[in-house]
Structures are given as structure tokens and as C-alpha cells.
Amino acid sequence: MEHELHLCDLPVGSIGKVTRLLAIGLPRRRMLDLGLIPGTKIECVRRSPLGDPTAFHIRGAIIALRYEESQQILIKPL
Amino acid sequence: MKLTHRSSEKKVNGRNNNIDFSDPNIKIIALAGNPNTGKSTVFNSLTGLNQHTGNWAGKTVTHAKGSFYYRNQHYVLVDLPGTYSLLANSVEEQVARDFICFNQPHATIVVLDATCLERNLNLALQIMEITPHVIICINLLDEAQRKGYFIDLNSLNIQLGVPVVGTIAREGKGLEHLKDITYQVVNNLITPKPAKLIYSSDIERTLEKITPQLEKLLGERINARWVGLRLIDGDQSLLNAIYEHIDTFPELKKESEVLKHYGETKQSNILG
Numbered sequence A: 001m002e003h004e005l006h007l008c009d010l011p012v013g014s015i016g017k018v019t020r021l022l023a024i025g026l027p028r029r030r031m032l033d034l035g036l037i038p039g040t041k042i043e044c045v046r047r048s049p050l051g052d053p054t055a056f057h058i059r060g061a062i063i064a065l066r067y068e069e070s071q072q073i074l075i076k077p078l
Numbered sequence B: 001m002k003l004t005h006r007s008s009e010k011k012v013n014g015r016n017n018n019i020d021f022s023d024p025n026i027k028i029i030a031l032a033g034n035p036n037t038g039k040s041t042v043f044n045s046l047t048g049l050n051q052h053t054g055n056w057a058g059k060t061v062t063h064a065k066g067s068f069y070y071r072n073q074h075y076v077l078v079d080l081p082g083t084y085s086l087l088a089n090s091v092e093e094q095v096a097r098d099f100i101c102f103n104q105p106h107a108t109i110v111v112l113d114a115t116c117l118e119r120n121l122n123l124a125l126q127i128m129e130i131t132p133h134v135i136i137c138i139n140l141l142d143e144a145q146r147k148g149y150f151i152d153l154n155s156l157n158i159q160l161g162v163p164v165v166g167t168i169a170r171e172g173k174g175l176e177h178l179k180d181i182t183y184q185v186v187n188n189l190i191t192p193k194p195a196k197l198i199y200s201s202d203i204e205r206t207l208e209k210i211t212p213q214l215e216k217l218l219g220e221r222i223n224a225r226w227v228g229l230r231l232i233d234g235d236q237s238l239l240n241a242i243y244e245h246i247d248t249f250p251e252l253k254k255e256s257e258v259l260k261h262y263g264e265t266k267q268s269n270i271l272g
Ligand SMILES: Nc1nc2c(ncn2[C@@H]2O[C@H](COP(=O)(O)OP(=O)(O)O)[C@@H](O)[C@H]2O)c(=O)[nH]1
Pocket: B033, B034, B035, B036, B037, B038, B039, B040, B041, B042, B082, B139, B140, B141, B142, B143, B167, B168, B169, B170, B171
């Protein structure tokens, strides 16, 4: 798919749409439970001073994801 | 049922807990919900000072238990840890799942944040997969109104198939109704019929194959379809919990290896 990015590469202030999850097993389950199903809008709100974790706006809540997690989430920037 | 300081030393989520499940005069009600939905506020207004906190057996997770009377019926309310899911990604989720799954409360009230329903319904749907005895409490209705949201409780009730009560717990609004609905559910005056979630055809086909066998193993006590879904997920922690609770399910013990086998093969078939 064109323009697919890893969520970790989404710049602060921009919005993307989830296209795929690369994780499997429990980490995948956790992402789904956070509301990260394909088609979900996700906004990168801010990055912590050391660059990790990063706060995202997902379905009405601000949720911090670690690099290992956001790297496993593919999005299409909007 | 004793609510003493000693209760925290006893096993809460196992056979030796201090909640007397065999006393037909006591109805056990679990209170579940995402963090910050007003669960404790609901708990406090229902139980008043009649409550007690401690730790779940062997866990650092705290629990609160309290009791109240309604229409001459004695209720014990158990405040479960606030979680987004019951799929046991954390100790909190495990505690909540095990209580609902193995202790089988007479009803589970799921408290949802009216301003964030989409996120909160995930947990509600998961609980409705485990047990039909569910009451949905949509709290923070004042906040929702402030944000201009209109929550159609009636339509939610029809779509979910379980009773839905709107509350503003901080102002005590809707709690009498919540007690009344709880009374009706535990006395079988209302029979919730949770809407069944249908999965993709490969998952449904696998479930069709394994559910009848699981039903034989699990009997009426744990929902076989739900266990089947967890096995397909490769959820080892549920299998472990089933083994742990096996003394309450003697008929399962000899078959537990079969369950384990399902978990391993289905996981590799579907994810591998
Ligand atoms: N506006 C409003 N606030 C509420 C309501 N119910 C609870 N709260 C507040 O929401 C916050 C979280 O409540 P709490 O009961 O601790 O939530 P818990 O994490 O689910 O146990 C507290 O500040 C409560 O006073 C409500 O119906 N409306």
C-alpha cells in the first residue's frame, strides 16, 4: 500500500489512520483493546523529552505507546 | 458473610474466599468498568459505610467489598479493578476476569463513561461474552450532556440485549433504578440476552468444531464459546486459571491436557 508509515514515524501534530497491526499474540490483543483497529484515526499528540514514549489521541483518550509498540502499527497519514 | 479486617488474608478469588456463595440469601454483584468511569462512586453510594478493602489473594491489587440491602435482599458488591479489557494483559485484568469467570457473581454491573462510550463498550462486550447476567450502567450522563451528547439508552438496551441504566453517580441520580434493575436480574424477573458477537468465518468454523467438545468439558459453569475464543487467541493465562480453579471443576481435571492441546494447535493454525 502506498504512503504507509509506521506509527512511530508520524510527526507530532499530525493524524493518521490505522491500516495494519504487525504485532501478534498478547501485544496485538492489547493494541486492539486500546481501540487500534484498522480505520481508526490516531493523532500524535506529543513525544516525551527522550523521544519515548509518545502520547497519541485514540478514540477519545490520550494513550502513551512505547516505540516497540508504535513501530508495529502501520498507518496512512491523513 | 463477614466483613472483617481478616478477610484480606483469605483467598478472595478462589474456593476459600470469605464470600459465602452458597448462602442463597446473599446475592453477589460484581462492579466492573474502565478506570475513571465512577465505579467507586457507584460503589460508595450503594454500600455507604458498609464496606471493607483488602488485597486479592496473593496479588498487590486492592479490592473493595461492601454490602447493602434492597427489598429485604442482602447484596454483596465487589468492586473489581478498573480495566480496559478482560483479556488478562495485566494482573488487574486477570483478577477481574477470574472473578467473573470462576466466582460467577449473580450479576455484573459494568459502569461506562457516557462521554467515551465507544472505548468503554469494548469491556462491556467482553463481559457479555463471559456471562449473560450483565447490567450496563451508563454513568457521567451530566458530562455527556455538557458535551452535547445524547445517549439513547433504550436503543442501547435493544442492541446490546441487556438492561441499560443511566446514572449521574456523583449526584446519586439513577442509583435507585440501578438497584431495582439489579433486583430484577438476580431474581430472574428480567433475563438479559446479550447480543452475540459474530467473528470472521474461519474463526466461526473453528468455534463450531471445538465448542461442543468444550461444552462437554466445562458443563454449564463457564461459557464454552468464550473459552473457545480464548483458546483460538492462544490465551495461556486463561488455561492456567482454569487449572488453578480446577478443584472447583473436578470434571475438568482429567481433560485439561486436551484443552491445552486445543490452545496450541488452534493458535498455530490461525496465527501461524
Ligand atoms: N460529573 C460527574 N462526575 C462523576 C460522576 N461519577 C463519578 N464522578 C467523578 O469521577 C471521578 C472518578 O470517579 P471514581 O468513582 O473514582 O472512578 P473509578 O476510577 O471508576 O472508581 C471522581 O472525581 C468522581 O467524583 C458523575 O456521574 N458525574
